[in-house]
Amino acid sequence: MSEHKPRKTSEPKPPRSTGWVAEFSNEHALLEAARKVRDSGYTKTDAFTPFPVHGIDEALGIKPTILPFIVLCAGTTGLLTALLMQWWMNGVDYKYIISGKPFGITPASIPVSFELTILFSAFTSVLGMLALNGLPRLSNPIFTNPRFDRATDDRFFLYVDAGDRYYNRESVKELLSSAHPESLDEVMEDPSPTTLPRPIWLGSLLLVLAGLIPAMIVLNMRAGFSDLPRWHVFFDMDFQPKKKPQQTTTIFADGRTMRPQVEGTIARGQLTEQDPFYLGWDPSKVTLAEVRNPILVSTQDPAAQDPAPAQDPAPAADSPKSEVVVETKPADAATEQKPADPVAVPPAQTAAAPAAGAVPNLPWIDRLPIAADEEHMKLGRTKYEIYCSTCHGYSGFGDGLVAQRAASLLQDTWTPPSSLHLDRVQKQPVGQIFHTISKGQGKMASYASSLTPKERWAIVLYVKALQRSRNATIEDVPVEDRSKLSEAK
Amino acid sequence: MTSPIKQSHIHFAITVSNNSMSLQYDKETIVLPSQWKNKSPILFAAGLALLVTGAVFALFTQGADKSDGVAAFKFVTHSYLANFMYVMTIALGALFFILVQFVARAGWSTSIRRIAELIMSTIPFLAVLFLPIIVLLYANSDALYEWNVRENVHSSVIKAKIDVGYLTKNYFTLRAALYFGLWALMGAWFYSQSRKQDESGDIEHSLLRQKWSGPCIMIFALSASFAAFDWVMSIDADWFSTIFGVYLFAAGMMAFFATMILINAGLQKAGKLQNLVSVEHFHDMGKFMFGFIMFWSYIAFSQLLLYWYGNIPEETYWFAVRLKDGWQYLSYGLIPLHFAIPFLGTMSRHVRRNRPGLVFWAIWVLVVHWLDMTFLIMPNAGPLSLIPLAGHLLGGLGMLFIFFAFFLVRATNVPLVPMRDPRLPESLTYANPIL
Numbered sequence: 001m002s003e004h005k006p007r008k009t010s011e012p013k014p015p016r017s018t019g020w021v022a023e024f025s026n027e028h029a030l031l032e033a034a035r036k037v038r039d040s041g042y043t044k045t046d047a048f049t050p051f052p053v054h055g056i057d058e059a060l061g062i063k064p065t066i067l068p069f070i071v072l073c074a075g076t077t078g079l080l081t082a083l084l085m086q087w088w089m090n091g092v093d094y095k096y097i098i099s100g101k102p103f104g105i106t107p108a109s110i111p112v113s114f115e116l117t118i119l120f121s122a123f124t125s126v127l128g129m130l131a132l133n134g135l136p137r138l139s140n141p142i143f144t145n146p147r148f149d150r151a152t153d154d155r156f157f158l159y160v161d162a163g164d165r166y167y168n169r170e171s172v173k174e175l176l177s178s179a180h181p182e183s184l185d186e187v188m189e190d191p192s193p194t195t196l197p198r199p200i201w202l203g204s205l206l207l208v209l210a211g212l213i214p215a216m217i218v219l220n221m222r223a224g225f226s227d228l229p230r231w232h233v234f235f236d237m238d239f240q241p242k243k244k245p246q247q248t249t250t251i252f253a254d255g256r257t258m259r260p261q262v263e264g265t266i267a268r269g270q271l272t273e274q275d276p277f278y279l280g281w282d283p284s285k286v287t288l289a290e291v292r293n294p295i296l297v298s299t300q301d302p303a304a305q306d307p308a309p310a311q312d313p314a315p316a317a318d319s320p321k322s323e324v325v326v327e328t329k330p331a332d333a334a335t336e337q338k339p340a341d342p343v344a345v346p347p348a349q350t351a352a353a354p355a356a357g358a359v360p361n362l363p364w365i366d367r368l369p370i371a372a373d374e375e376h377m378k379l380g381r382t383k384y385e386i387y388c389s390t391c392h393g394y395s396g397f398g399d400g401l402v403a404q405r406a407a408s409l410l411q412d413t414w415t416p417p418s419s420l421h422l423d424r425v426q427k428q429p430v431g432q433i434f435h436t437i438s439k440g441q442g443k444m445a446s447y448a449s450s451l452t453p454k455e456r457w458a459i460v461l462y463v464k465a466l467q468r469s470r471n472a473t474i475e476d477v478p479v480e481d482r483s484k485l486s487e488a489k
Numbered sequence: 490m491t492s493p494i495k496q497s498h499i500h501f502a503i504t505v506s507n508n509s510m511s512l513q514y515d516k517e518t519i520v521l522p523s524q525w526k527n528k529s530p531i532l533f534a535a536g537l538a539l540l541v542t543g544a545v546f547a548l549f550t551q552g553a554d555k556s557d558g559v560a561a562f563k564f565v566t567h568s569y570l571a572n573f574m575y576v577m578t579i580a581l582g583a584l585f586f587i588l589v590q591f592v593a594r595a596g597w598s599t600s601i602r603r604i605a606e607l608i609m610s611t612i613p614f615l616a617v618l619f620l621p622i623i624v625l626l627y628a629n630s631d632a633l634y635e636w637n638v639r640e641n642v643h644s645s646v647i648k649a650k651i652d653v654g655y656l657t658k659n660y661f662t663l664r665a666a667l668y669f670g671l672w673a674l675m676g677a678w679f680y681s682q683s684r685k686q687d688e689s690g691d692i693e694h695s696l697l698r699q700k701w702s703g704p705c706i707m708i709f710a711l712s713a714s715f716a717a718f719d720w721v722m723s724i725d726a727d728w729f730s731t732i733f734g735v736y737l738f739a740a741g742m743m744a745f746f747a748t749m750i751l752i753n754a755g756l757q758k759a760g761k762l763q764n765l766v767s768v769e770h771f772h773d774m775g776k777f778m779f780g781f782i783m784f785w786s787y788i789a790f791s792q793l794l795l796y797w798y799g800n801i802p803e804e805t806y807w808f809a810v811r812l813k814d815g816w817q818y819l820s821y822g823l824i825p826l827h828f829a830i831p832f833l834g835t836m837s838r839h840v841r842r843n844r845p846g847l848v849f850w851a852i853w854v855l856v857v858h859w860l861d862m863t864f865l866i867m868p869n870a871g872p873l874s875l876i877p878l879a880g881h882l883l884g885g886l887g888m889l890f891i892f893f894a895f896f897l898v899r900a901t902n903v904p905l906v907p908m909r910d911p912r913l914p915e916s917l918t919y920a921n922p923i924l
Contacts, residue, residue, distance in 0.1 A: 055920065072836075099800065107797045110790060 015188040018141045019044075019161040020172050021148070022181035027053045030156035033179035034059035037160060040175055044161035048142075048151040070128050071121050078120030082113035141189050159187070277369045278453050280431035280438065281362040364431030368464075370457045380462030383455045387447055388463075396420035396466045415443040426467050433460045519906045522759035526901060532894035539887030544568070547880030559632070560871055566625060566633040567724070567870035568881040571862045573622075574721060575744075575885055576892040577615055578737055578858075581713055582745025583608035584672055585738070587679050588709060591695075591702035596915030597773060600765045603907050604752055606683055608745070609676045611895040616669040618891070622720075623665065626658040634661075636726050646803075647726045656726060661719060668716045675705050683907050690909030713738055724869050728807040732792050737865075739788045743781035744858040747851035750774050752896075754848050756905065765906055765917065768842050772921050775841030778854060782835065785861075786828040811864065815873030819864050827857045838921075859885050 024030045030047060037045055038061035047056055083105060090096065091104030101108070130136065142148055142159060151157050158181075160172050169186075177184055232238045243249055243257040252259070261267060272278035370376050385394065393399040398419040406414040418425060425433075437456045440446040447456070468476075477485060544565045551561040583605045590598050598605075622633065631638040636647050636656040650656045679698060686694040714734025722733045730736075750771065756762050796804045811820045831853055840846040859882075867873075867881065907913065 058920075101800075107790075107794050110794070 015191045017162055017169065018187045018189055019159055019163075019167075020169075020176055021142055021145060021157050021159045021185055021187050022176040022179065023147055023150075023183040023185075024156040024158065024179075025154075025182050027156055029179070029181075030158060031055060031059045033158050033176065033181065036179055037158065037175060041166050042160055042164050042172075044164040044167075046159045046161070048148070048157040048159065050152055050154060050156075053156075065132060067125065067128050067132060071124050074124035074128075075117045075121040078116040078118070079113050081120070082116035083109060086112060139190060141187050144188055144190050145185050147183055147185065155182070276365050276431070277457075280434035281364050285363040362431075362435075364429035364435070366429040366431065368430055368457060368461055370454065370461065372461055376458045376461055377465065379455060380458030380460070380465075383451060384459050384462045387450060388459065391417040391444070392420060396463065417444065420463055421467060421470050426471075430457075430460050430464065433463060516904075518761055518763050518765065519904045519908065520761070520902075521897070521900050521905065522756065522761055524759065525897060529894040529897040529901070532890050532897065536887040536890030536892075536894060539883050539890060540569075540572075541887075543880040543883030543885075543887060545880075546883065547877040550880065551874065551877040561877075562630075563632045564867075564870045564877055564881075566622075566630075567866050568884050569621065570633060570720070570724070571866040571881070572859075572884045572888040573615075573618055574737070574866070575859050575862045576888050577619075578741030578862075579744045579748050579892070580608060580612050580615055581672070581709075581738070582741040582743075582748075584612065584676055585706070585709055585713075585742065586745060588675070588702045588706045591679075591698045592706060594699060596912040597770070597919040599910050599912040599916035600762075600906055601749065601753060601770050601774070601916075602910075603683070603903075603905050604749060604756075605745075606680050606907075607896055607899045607903070607905075608748065608752075610680050610899045611892065612669065612676050613673045614895040614898075615892075616673065618888075619665060619669070623658075623662050626661065634723060634726075636723065644727045650726060656723060664715065664719055668712045668719075671708055671712050675708065679705075683910075684903075686910055687904060687908050690911070692911045695911060710734075721865055724866060725807060725810075727803065729804075730792055730796075730807075732788060736785070736788045736792060739781055739785040740858055740861050743778060743785055744855055746774050746778040746781060747854040747858070750778065750847055750851040751855070754844060754851075762905060767917075767919075768844075769919055769921050770916075771844065771847055772838065772841045775835060775847050775850075778851065779832070779835040779841070782828065782831050782854070786832070789823075789827075811868045814868075814871075816864070816868045819860065819873070823857070823861060823864055827861055831857070855889075 022033060024033060027049065030049065030053065034045070034047060034056065038059060043061065045060055047053070047060060049056070086109040087104050095103050142157075147155070148157060158176070158179075160167070160176065162169075173184065173186075245258055247257045248255050249257045266274055274283060276282045389400055390402045391398070391400040393403070396419065398417040400417065403417050407416065420426075434456055436444070437451065437459060438446060438448045438453075451459070474482065474485075547565050547568060548561045551564045586598075586605045587602065587609055589595075590602060625633055626637050629638060631641055634656075636642060636651050637658055639648065639651050642648055642651065647656070654660055678701075682694045682698050685691075717734040717737040721737065722728070722730065753762065753766050753771070753774070757766060793808065796808060799805075808820075810816070831850055834853070835841060835847075835850050840850070863878075863881065867878075
């Protein structure tokens, strides 16, 4: 590679020689000449050919480049950067659970590390190649030779730079001419002035100033005020002749764009809002306003959901369901919760202000809408053991594995699940238990997406059976089976 | 089997004219060294002895601590399959190498192509080595392939694969015959064209092979992939991986280039192929070996990553088996041994152009290829126990001996260079650019 650097000269001087260039008509002649020059000890040489010539590196005596090592270092840096970044981000700074995968470096980090390795290596290859070649470079003195234009066409050039340690004008000329070139010329420094012409300066200045205009307009608009109406690029897209929900209209007498349902019809997918089978309570027994409001309040008001734990002497020890006061049994609920429960308000207040309790007072149905037969009992047991037993336990005492583990971890955010054998739960109508499964309660999530209504009712049936089993008397056992009990004892 | 060549029909002198180049080679440099000749019976006998010794050793040591003949037999059958696949993948690598040379119309490889052709020509012999596995199936044993005895299969997935008729001994045997038939046919035809060109020097033989190499590669890709599913993946028929064939292909190519480096280096050390196989060819084989070390790692990791992400028990258990009972040392060990160390070791061109360095890494690669086959197959035979594994290692050595004996049978009385291939001059003058 030539090491030439154009010197800036303000006044014209006689052009300086920067070396010799020899022209050849084929690559074999070029290779031969290059070997000759190399063997004479010159190192600041270069060849210009219309196509890559095999063996030119060796013929010119070009030493292997250090670029691969630079790229290796850059690639390693990229690899370590990626690993460090991912370890820091996912292992230290912001642990985010993704499908229960471990934190920090995982197999999933490898593709990112691979890509960053490649990115760093690729940029370093290109930029390093340019830097090692001294590029970009606007001009080279060899361009002053008009014959050199054919270097991209059909001629082969060999150049020896004057900066070479052993350079001697006459001996280089002699050496090159002994290779029988087509032509041999001395490369002269470009005599044309190196300063940029004034029009280019002015043009560039104008372009830069013009480029500032959009930014100035934006800044002006950001900082100033204007009384003019907003300018719309696409007026008919910003203002379309259509109505959106919650807007007014003159078309209908009541002025609303949204239309009420036609009397006596049920919209698709809204059957569940009408039938006790899907609700657990009977909507026909109350007006809509009576029902909707408490439900909305109970689900939206955080105070209603989270009963002031500061006042509770043992929030974790006792179930937060304590405030689940069934309106018909207020006395039982109050007596059962021995620590003074702040939310166990008098029944009148509960009825008047449903927001105080998480579960509204609704006309629960107290008869199962499904048959209490063996098939449903089996279904209920299966689903209970899959979905409920993890927290509530197989027997319903609130001692499931999840509850046990959470209790052992002593997490203060954990709310223990209720025992299903508490008196107040025992006294809940079946509709209310169904409602709890469907909508969730306290920390318990809704299971409506996992269980069909029939399965939920089957679970209610099974829960009722569990509760009954704890309060059974000898009379409940069929006469013919009573002897087995005494045998078991 | 090749018949001995009649000396009068062969032109052993090679003349390369490229402006200033004119080389003459006498026939002595392109035939098998005299000390290698007639070694194949000894090698074969030694290999067979090692194979039997290893099997008996494993049978007794595995049975001793388990007092369970079933487990021991299972170990031996798995060991045989692993060692068979060890050499089979190398031979398949040779077949693919030949095909791809003609697809790419490659010139650089001409002077080393005959060695690859000879390795490829061992495939019919290797088919004989596959026969014990077929015999095992027809003896109604489920020691290797669980699906062979339907009554003992518990998985409904495997039962379904049996019931549709895919995993049955008859269809399995038919498919194996088809794979071997296709490979042997392709190999024999490409080899015969090459040998005909030795006589005539006609470029038509090259053009014909170029024409058929494309379709043959497609046949190869499908048959090799399905063979990998049938022979290796179906030892655990519950598990599935569509990339499995590519995995074995990548491993085989890597081991094939290592084999090529060792055979060429060995021949040159015995004074053969002088000036025919140059440092440039070794450099290129080294590059390919380096590339396929990377490719194997890429494929192996791709397979792992998908299963790790999905985290579905029916997919991950294959890895779970390989990450317990002692096998975890081998599985984790493959990461540095099969990827990181040889990758960094063969990265530099100085290593690839250095004969002892390249030979060292070729041996390394052949060892880790054996470890890789062990990793793929042996964990299915039970927990890792080191002493029977020595028997497995003996079997591996034996299989390598037998494989080399087959190669020598093929290479006897055959010129080791495609003497009159029109691309030979290009190969001889080929040079890697200085980087």
